[in-house]
Amino acid sequence: MKTAGIRAATTARLAIATLGAAAVLLTSACVAQPGPAPTVEPEPTPSTSPASSAEPTTSASETPTTPRDSRRSSISVGVAPLLNGFNPHLLSDNNATVESIAKLVLPSVFRDGQLDTDLMVSAQEVEPVGAGYAQTVRYVISPTAQWSDGTPITGADFIYLWESMTRTPAVIDRAGYAAVSDVRTSDGGKTVHVSFAEPFPEWRELFTHLLPSHLAAPGGEDFATVLFDTIPASAGRFMVAKVDRARGVFTLHRNDRYWGQAPARTDVLSLIEVQSSVQGSDLLRSGQVSFLDVVPSEVAVQSYDLVPGTETRMITGPRQLELTLSTASPVLAEHQRRRELLGLLAPETGTITRLAAGRSADVLPAPPLPAVPEVENPQLLQLTAQQPLRIGADPADATATAAARTVRDILVNNGVTAEVVSTDLPNLASTLLPEGEADVVVSWRHLDDTALSAADTLLCPPRGDSFRAGNLSGYCTPETDAWLTDALTQGWAPADVSAWVERVTDVEHLRLPLLVEQRVAVLGEGIVVPDGELSEWQKGLETAATWRSADTSTRNEQGSIP
Template sequence: MEEPAPSPETATSSVTPTTTPSRAEAVINVGVDPLPGGFNPHMQSDDSTLTRSLASLVLPSAFRNDAMDEDLLVSAGPVEPTPMAGETLPQTIRYVISPEAQWSDGTPITGADFHYLWQGMTGTPGVIGSAPYREIAAIRTSPDGRTVDVDFVTVVADWQQLFRHLLPSHLLQSDAGDFSSALIDDLPASGGRYMISNIDRSRGVVAVNRNDRFWGKAPAQTDRVTFREIRSVTQGVEQLHTGQISFLDVTPAETSFEAYSLMLDTQVRLLDQPRELTLTMSTSSSLLEEHAVRAELHSLLDVPLIARLAAGRSADLNVPPHTRARSVEQGPPELLPGLTGEEGRPLRLGVDSADDTAIAAARTIVDLLSRFGVAAEVTTTDLADLTGNLLPAGEVDVVIAWERSAGDPVELADQWLCPPTPESPRAGNLSGYCTGETDVMARSLLNGDVEASEGRAFFAGENAREHVLVPLLGERRVLVLGEGIVGPDPDLDNWTAGISTVASWRKQ
């Protein structure tokens, strides 16, 4: 829901404003979850509704909703590949950037920005969607920087998914060595309808202003949008009542839907996002390298219980499909108690120290396992350390983190494509699981030889046999539309996206 670009169409409403607000009044206030650890939409550690929405408002993309962004590009498509080192590569895509396209500091958007993103996506652990970028052999740019030729070592059928949310390379390290850390507290320049004017972590506020250098056909309808942390249902209800916020997009609590639905002149909607808190078993682990041990661990996981305790609620809970957990009455497991007992070591569950939900899930699992005589402990660190160091070194056995779950071809390939080596830093395929069959299927999805439905069925069967991924909790959100906003449609149920469409909103 947060991926679509802001609609260029004029917003509609059953209420027609009689006066146009002044620039000082043209401010929309939105309630959101607590601010994420960073704002890089390509990093798994930063992935959140707010991060994705800000990226759609601030950062330029070659394609949006599978359609070329005509504000950024004049054209994009295959051209005759140029031979390299005596060999003709199978695919070259040429992007021609609009002469007007520029960052908010006046610097042109060029091939250097494409190159920076490619380098970051292939050289940084814990990125989202690295698989197609790993198939790029070279990026060649014309002298003026506006024509960009991307050469691939294999055909990538869904090449339109690449180069979304370009980053301002002129303000970052040329070799993308800062890719995981440069956007912790800011998006330093804009190539979209808005630009970030302030991030105040102490107050939990992100403010964006209309980007006056935006050259496109449909500039933002509202001068300023402020996103404010809402930490409780009581706070959300109060701020909607007083008009301090006009829209809310947050993770629900136990009573959220009931409390917001009681309010007059509000519309409330629950929305599931294609993202799940997932337990991934590492095949680099000395404890879990054997299929039988992974199967036994999976049998001990009570997914509904883990979901409730991780989310801290039982209402409006999105529990993924799961197998029935082993009960104590069925007797103790045969393998894990011995592996983690006096002669072994505890099972180590790695989680991001900034992710409270993942930490709660991990602690619940430790307690569940203890009932079966399995020793386990939680290792908290950042995802960069988990994916770059601890997982490939076998120093953690399991990682619990949020992962995309839409199941499109690129996403499936990213999740199952074999790492370059077992010791390589992890991105996409956090488990390190690799067979000839899974790698062939992942590559077939990338080059379009296999339909997404066939790929989903294949990997679902593989996972059922091998017990690599266990979804624990689906992301469910509550949206609340209060008074004072003219949005994409008068009926909230007809909105195709949430706060990522804020550029088309205006004050009523």
Template structure:
């Protein structure tokens, strides 16, 4: 384990906390001195916002005893772009919360203005505005000293609508203009009333760096995060070792600067390894997938607190109607009828206790034995379907290669389809390539991936809306409706329906209350036979005695629907446990 985690001093459980502190502080001090000697050039030029940025003075560093915390994580990816479809792991979303600024944050189910970034936000209508004015905090800046400004808003909008692998294209397509106004204000105008306006401009990116580099959006944050405007900044990503390191951002101007100098995330291969590292103090926290014995195992370790957190993220089996085969309703129904999703979920999670998510009830009608959709927009022709299979005559299921649970689920689904006489194979791909190329081009017929649980009108809008094709369509007959609509990035299934579109627009424009429309939306999606939710993501968080949060009890720590307890990381502190740790280590 010492070689895997690259820290021989931490691998030896017998090393005392005093000696370990000396071992770690020496190279850290060298890094800090080197940083002090650096002589960076002028900040890059950015678009003028008609205001003067006020440089935030560096905040006081934490005490020497609070230098670093180690967190074990169950899954790892080096691509930290939170705007990519499927890239919604707790680590990715947590690091985004800690490094990238947002106009609003979701707290206890309600959107709150981020008072660190904004002084005020003024919609012309609180519910469904056409225009929103944001006034930036003039102290808001990136870690290289560049002010956060209108260019960052424009850059994010541009990249999301132009790239095929982004998750929220439908929402950002509604933005008509983003303009700077005197006094540090930004006016955002929509093409129509928009109920989901508070969900926009989350995790802004440093446009002065990424825009200038002109790298592909899907891969530009793979192994790299160029600058921070949060409490922490990413300093290194080592995919080979499964390690991500964050350092306290001394330029952060907000109310809650980081209480710890460094956060180090290490991939833990299994629960027994994580438990032993908690016992010996090699890690102060562990965030992992649950198992049948997680609770029994963790409650046996003295001084360890644990809790389960259900994230609002689902692992789903989705059919890709960009594929000519899956564009046919009859064939989609045949595929779904051959699946046993309960068995897939249990094998993927290695737990017989796994219960598939029941809400929202968008599970394919064919899976639950209900009547399937009318086929007014697609041709029913079994012979055509059988003759249009992808590749070498097989149904092709795609899964991200770095996601063990998604790959396991895809393989079990393929086994079930093969057993039903439907030749099927699985391909594992880099996630960026899978969503940017294979799905839009229809080279995979299905995909197993994590997606945000659709819970609001905006979620449904981003995952199922299709844009009307400009200039209409000359297609006649059964395929006319489908060919008149274009699925946007974020709509993984590619499924389009005029009826569904109208329902989505009614809720997003505020014409119909979402609660009144949701059942109809759920039923229409289920009738389409395009998605089966398999697993609602649940995480087990365990903390050792050497870490302290904003509250004494772990159950009282703040938790975000996507990033879990990672959102509370600026409050985490390392306790001085010299005496008790030596005693504990001596008992091992």
């Protein structure tokens, strides 16, 4: 609990932040050395995919497809290594590879703002169901929608995701699910009514990447680990068939139980982890991969540009590496001490960014902090002499760990005693940060262009919850919470909400942005993509269901494949 003096100071600072926000609103419409490139062994040719031993469910309107060529079409892609598991909702798992796999394998009510009409019959606001609710949304799931093991997709999958997102630390965009008050199902689970105590205009952002609840523990108890080894069932155009972590190869098969209008055009999609530009270039030269979506190195773009028959381009975001200061820290609970720490680190942001990324080329620093005023009475040296400043980072994340170690070195060189705490993000978010056993954390923040995503970084956790999700700093006041709640219920423009959040974050000295995610996409030979040249390609691996191998396309022109 904050003292009255601290509360008064916070309120004064918030008044400054609110005045700034009002101005915004008035002017706005609202490495290990790699060995040789791995050779991908050819997949066996089973008569059906592994989860298709039973006859797939079909509707009366479906007609049999023309038999395809006996050879299985396949495409191989180089990707960034996994951080941990395959759960796109966890901060500890989320990266470009996991996001792409999730879009190929897991169902979402809305995709790119449009209703997925393969999954859903409809999703619309209706008269509130039940007393005390301000808004209810009715979702009607397609009667043919099913998981790859034949289990129907139902409201149970909605409930599992809702409960899991509100009970699990270190998840992405928890605030939207916390706004849900009740979920009811009917019609055998195919109709779902989701109710909110307050209006929630951003309801279309919810229920993305549904998970197979029938293969998980009731109540979402295993949400943090259920997708660590694989995604056990699919409801997309592909399914995860094999995970070989030793070789860094993940094999996706065409989901033969997919009921939608446009099944995958390729039978096998192999994803190969790429550890270096040398390995990636070798894979392209040998024809073992036709596309790369990877983290660049110092000479990556030069290396890939030299490979004959390739096109390259840089992809920015949607993640940003940040140092977050915890308000529960015995060292940093006071605003003055957080300002003192950022005053030491902000001038060294460029160094931290380069050493974290491990390169000087193709590095995009995060927007700099406003000038941090000097502290008249520095105390960090004295405070940390008794208790070292503890910097948390997930050891599975090499970039975050490198940043944490660099921060530690900078502080020690300035006389501040500091140490790195290597542990996973769930442990940091559930225990170490809330209990004051870690003072700062280095992690990636997922940047969505939504008001919900911006608000999630400052909203107070629901009463009774001690763990942290999007708000890793733990900063919480009635004033900020009321403002953000109003912003979400009134549907304020994302840019306005983001500007207000950033202003409060700067005033309270809660965060040091470090590095904006940069990836390099390389289109080689061997596949035909829908958008032609890479420069015109708006999306990458997530569109793999529409790709054809060049060999398949040739045979198609000859009339062998429909």
